[in-house]
Amino acid sequence: MSEKxxxxxxxxxGGSSYTPEIVEGFINRYPDMPIRELWLVDIEQGGHKLEIVGELAxxxxxxxxxxIDVRLTLDRREAIKDADFVTTQIRVGLLEARRRDEHIPISHDVIGQETTGPGGMMKALRTVPVILDICKDIEELAPDAWLFNFTNPAGIVTExxxxxxxxKSVGLCNSPINFVKFLAKEYGVTERETLPEFVGINHLHWVTAAYVNGEDKLPEMINQGREYTASNVTALDWDADFLSSLGAIPTYYLRYFYMKDKMLADMKEAVAKNGTRAEVVxxxxxxxxxxxxxxxLQEKPKQLEQRGGAYYSEAAVNLMYSIYTDRRDVxxxxxRNGRTLDFLPEDASIEVNCVVTGQGPIPIPPQRVPEGITGLIRAVKAYESMAIEAAITGxxxxxxQAMVHHPLVPSVSVAKTLLEEMLIENKKYLPNFFK
Structure with missing residues (x-):
């Protein structure tokens, strides 16, 4: 142990309900990746949750x-100083802001969701300045540290x-790791015997291959209607002809784009019965x-898997372990895109398979990119780039322009109405827009 x-x-x-999962991951990996100090940080409004989660940890x-020395603090700089790894799992505005992100668009017959569409844009506007402020602390106090972000919208924040x-930063999402678990379960193999290929950007990716022990099972999965979803996205069946001609399986978030009418109707029904996803969460x-x-209680409770973001923390621990050990797994x-997807800017954030080395992840160019998906990726990426600029400049x-050009927003007039109403509702978190 002394050699490590x-x-x-x-x-x-650190006061997040997900924290017990990442603690469990650190405990399981300890023999090969010893943690000396684990600092759980939160803001004053989350202090009571930090105490509860911290004591469980x-x-x-x-x-x-x-x-492992578990320390709880409201002093972010103290926690970051000399850290080797920093993870971010924050929600600026707490669940109340998410509730507004979902309710306001739905009231205007637009998809109301926390990571895409107008709701995702508002979350980005609130979050990007805060994350960049955290980055200033990292640059000053832990310049060699890696930042793992799974604060949504993860792709926008990472970019x-x-x-x-x-x-040095990497963004994570639980959707890919959930698909790996799904694929392994479907074929009765271990996760290490699977290798799905993902193409796209965060919450807008497609599975274009699904290897099980070296054999691509994707055509079989499409023909048999095998698909995966998450607890926070309605499980509507994909059209078989559409999937067959596409030759890929879309992530469940793509239902918001491909099944917009059904998803909006479902959201309206949910609001009437149980509230939006924010109320459920x-x-x-x-x-x-x-x-x-x-x-x-001395372990992560099974009920945590009911949260829509289950296995985020497992993904973070896996990434940390691979960088720490130069594991070179996928x-x-x-x-950062670089030249991996040649139809996107080099500085765009993309979500693809990577080989993880001690110096960080190296993206693997996909074997193929279905022609039909490139236009949607370009459109959403253009929106994301403008949303980042708006978040920084106010x-x-x-x-x-960002709101108008998001594919889920139907018109300029609706975009203007949504933008004004949502900016006012978020005024306390968006000082750049109210100088």
Missing amino acids: RALKVAVIG KRMVEKAGLP AVHKHSKV SRVEKELFELYKDVN QTLNV DRGIAL
Whole structure:
């Protein structure tokens, strides 16, 4: 153990309900990746959650009998100083802001979702300046640290960091790791015996191959109607003719684009019955934190998998482990494009398979990119680029262009109405727009 360099890790947003999962990951990896200090950081409004989650984390470490020093703090800079790895899992505006992101577009007959469309744009406008502020601390206090971001919208946030900071950063999403688990279960193999290929950008990717022990099972999966989804996206069946001619399986988030009418109708029905996803998550989190309070609880509860973002933390621990050990395995990550997808700008953030080395991930050019998907990727990427510029400058003209050119927004008039209403509702989190 003495031969391995012990690590300091800072988790920004440590009061999140996901934190027990990342703690479990650190415990399981400890023999090969020893954590010396684990700092859980939150803001004052999340202090009570930080205490609850932090005490559970300490009980988990104590049960494992490991010398991991778990520290809780509201001082972000103290946590970041000399860290080897920093992860960000924050929600600027908390769940109340997410609720507005979902409700306001739906009231105007537009998809209301936290990571795409007008709701995703508002989340980006709130989040990008905060993440870049965190990056300034990392540049000053831990210039060699890696930043792993799974704060949504992860692709936009990752691209903003690449464009406007010097921090070594990678974005993560749970959708690829969930597909790997799904594929392994479908064919009764281990996850290491699978290798799906992903092409696209965050929450807008397609599976273009699905290898199981070297054999591509994708045509079979399409023919048999095998598909995967998540608890936060309605499970509507894909049209068989569409998938067959596309030759790929879209991520479940693409239902918002390919099945817009059905998804909007489902959202309206959900609002009438149970509220939006924000209200559902609020209830799930309340139950989780009641469990976390139990002083006899010493492990991650099974109920955590009910959260829509289950396995985010596993993805983060896997990435950390691979960089720490120069493992050179394949993971699906949000990275700088370079020339990987030749139809996108080099500085765009893309979500593709990468070989993870000790120096960071290296994107693998995909074997094929179905022609039909390139236009949608370009359109959403153009929106994302403008959203980043708007978040940094507070320029309402650029924000309007971003809103208008998102494929889920039907017209200029609707875009202007949504933008004005949502900016006002988010005024306290968007000082750039109200100078």
